[in-house]
Amino acid sequence: MAALFAWLATSGxxxxxxxxxxxxxxxxxxxxxxxxxxxxxxxxxxxxxxxAGQPGNGILTRxxxxxxxxVVNVFEEAAYWTATKDSAGQTLRGENxxxxxxxxxxxxxxxxxxxxxxxxxxxxxxxxxxxRSSFDDRSDFATGPDGSVDI
Numbered sequence: 001m002a003a004l005f006a007w008l009a010t011s012g013x014x015x016x017x018x019x020x021x022x023x024x025x026x027x028x029x030x031x032x033x034x035x036x037x038x039x040x041x042x043x044x045x046x047x048x049x050x051x052a053g054q055p056g057n058g059i060l061t062r063x064x065x066x067x068x069x070x071v072v073n074v075f076e077e078a079a080y081w082t083a084t085k086d087s088a089g090q091t092l093r094g095e096n097x098x099x100x101x102x103x104x105x106x107x108x109x110x111x112x113x114x115x116x117x118x119x120x121x122x123x124x125x126x127x128x129x130x131x132r133s134s135f136d137d138r139s140d141f142a143t144g145p146d147g148s149v150d151i
Contacts, residue, residue, distance in 0.1 A: 104147030
């Protein structure tokens with residue numbers, strides 16, 4: 001048995017696996033991140049991946065989409081938009097206060113439901129002073145004098 005362990009310790013096969021597996025993982029991560037960047041669309045500082053959830057879009061696109069959005073419907077059913085920067089181009093930070101202003105009649109157009117959820121980079125809901133991380137089309141919003149809504 002000792003001879004087997006001695007052979008394994010000096011074997012190029014074992015060393016190749018020890019070195020190759022992490023390199024393969026890192027390479028796959030880099031390739032998927034590049035693919036996510038390539039298929040991400042931006043609009044007004046928000047980003048989304050319209051190809052996510054689409055059948056027949058290729059294994060690399062499906063893998064990259066699953067890395068970014070693990071469980072997702074087709075874009076026509078549910079669009080997942082994210083923002084990581086404020087209107088000045090600065091990274092969103094928890095110690096800052098932000099306002100998302102909807103002009104009169106400016107809520108997202110949809111035939112069913114919309115929601116806005118505040119999460120951290122990993123996707124966990126963010127603790128905040130009002131104890132609320134999600135707002136949706138059924139929320140009771142106060143309107144400003146001009147009919148706008150600030151969240």
